[in-house]
Amino acid sequence: MKKVLALVLAVIMVCTMAMAIEVAVTPAEVVAGAATGLGTVTLTDTTKTYALVLKDELFTPVLNGLGAAQVGKDTMKVEGVSGSFSGANYYIPITNTDKALDGKADYSISTLKITNLKSNDTYVVYNAKDGKLVMAELVVAGVPQKVTEVDFYASYDIGYPTNTVEGTAAEGWNYLTKELKNVALNTSAVITNGTNAIKLNVAKETPFKLTKTFGDVTGLTSKYPGIAVQYVEAGYKTTAGTITYKMTGLTKDNYFYVMDKDGNLFKAPFTFAAEKQNDGTYVGTWNYTGTGFDGTLVVASTNLNVDALPGTAAGTTPGTTTNPGTGANDVVGVAAALAVVALVSGAAISLKK
Incomplete structure (x- = not known):
């Protein structure tokens, strides 16, 4: 009975994952410096699970007879990142932390290798350089190919809409x-x-x-x-x-x-x-x-018998300077990082240029 129940739960989880990842949101772009690229992922909801989805063009060099719709867990192996296929899309969970967009990388890909499981010795390797991924090696059916130029971000600033107007x-x-x-x-x-x-x-x-x-x-x-x-x-x-x-x-x-x-x-x-x-x-x-x-x-103008504000030392007795409080609540940390262990809800964010 326990095995049957476990199987049913597993099926429900798989179905939930398949239904949850439907919306593709393209991250905005930002150039962090003259020689450094940084993609920006703008989050909008602290209750959602977000993911990057690898763009189709990353798989194109190693299709070798396969159609784009045939890309999936049975035909392609992805290494260098932690994620999973859902249909023809490969999703990389990212941490949903209530934080500012500060122009600093919160997630980076140092190397990415995609292997065609249906073609002998067919793979492509991308490496990070100055915040971008560049094709470093391409082999099709055992024959090395000339690498082609690519242009998409390897590093991302992830956070919530942020005011950057100086003095405000x-x-x-x-x-x-x-x-x-x-x-x-x-x-x-x-x-x-x-x-x-x-x-x-x-x-x-x-x-x-x-x-x-x-x-x-x-x-x-x-x-x-x-x-x-x-x-x-x-x-x-x-x-x-x-x-x-x-x-x-x-x-x-x-x-x-x-x-x-x-x-x-x-x-x-x-x-x-x-x-x-x-x-x-x-x-x-x-x-x-x-x-x-x-x-x-x-x-x-009324002296009420109420408690001191939580988070202060002994509080301040209204109308006196006896035993003054030491300040308001201690800095409350923003929402703790949401560890994404399964893509069970939310939105997928396309990995774009």
Whole structure:
């Protein structure tokens, strides 16, 4: 009975693989340097499995009587890469990691050998050179042939759409070759009797993902009776660098919270300072520097008995400077690399020039 069940499961898996790999997406091209080529594979969905599919032209030199439709696991042997045939297509699984396109190779083919199993001593070898694959050897039925020129990428930058406009920070992935210094994130600037500034700093050539959360706070009055919301600001978070909040014109009678996606409030790790101005007067200022918040910032005139924001040290008691928090949640790593062990879902990406 167990053997029968195992056989049924195997058949289902094979059928699933055959049905899943249907969409061919052509990667965009990018030239990484004057002498270096780099193909770009732009991913769009962290839940999918992606693969490179070897282009038909790679098999053409060794068909030797076979039709293109006859290419498959019974007629061709592919060496140098880890993949498998599905019909006439050869798929190479690639890791789906939530990362930026940063102009660096995430996957490379150093050598590729294709052998015709139906013709004695018929094979072709491609080697990588300056990011491209070039034909190094061609033998048909035991007779060496003149190698022909080929032009397609051997190395690929794999990642998600990325902002590369210098001096800017966009939601999602960013990769900048110059330092990002004090770039304003917030569009609104006025709170009760004061102003705020939210700025981001990131070192150059550091990929970072910026997320923004601005939630609906209309339900807080029923969940937290008596709360008097004065101001609501977006919660920003970065995977690299620091985010600085500076709220001026406030006093210790203001209380800072972070609202998560479920509408729960937590103490926000802000610290208070009375900053002396050039004219000798003082301005109350609430400050925060860290990697940001997984939630919306809520300023209220109500001191609520809620927990400290998860990920901070002891948190900050709203309205005081006692035991200040050490920052927001530690940098949360982007989604761990998806190890592709079987092509069970998603899309195939054509290996193009």
